Amino acid sequence: MTSPGWTFDEACNPDLHAQLRLLSEWLRSELAAPEWKAILVTERLVLDRYSQVRVSADAVWTPDTYAERFSRLMRAGYLEIRLETLGILDSNLVTSIIVPGPPLGAPRTVVILRGLPRWVCEIPGWSLEMYLLISRSA
Secondary structure, eight states: OBOSSEEEETTOOOOHHHHHHHHHHHHHHHSOOOOOSEEEEEESOOOOTTSOEEEEGGGOBOHHHHHHHHHHHHHTTOSEEEEEEEEEETTEEEEEEEOOSOOOOOSSOEEEEEOOOHHHHTSGGGBOTTTEEEEOOO
């Protein structure tokens, strides 16, 4: 099922790579998506259009390094998990995993795939350079 800003995976697939493929296909079919080389995953990251958000490099993962955690989240009994698109940074599509509320013992977890904020769509190439800084840990 889709709408202009979101879609969801009715199969509730716990495979992060499969979810990211669905998200990528949906973004390319519904929006004039720029090209990206790879995908980065964060948790609970929300952008601010009026200031730069800083996130530690330790809180940014590749799909391979986050896949096991995603699978655990899918089995934990949450009603939903949102996989939100944030934009492009250094040729990477940046996504954020949002888990609203505590696990409630749901037998299946729905994955909601969300497009990016409307204001990011208006930025050439969906560039997050002015809005997101991934800082290296000391």
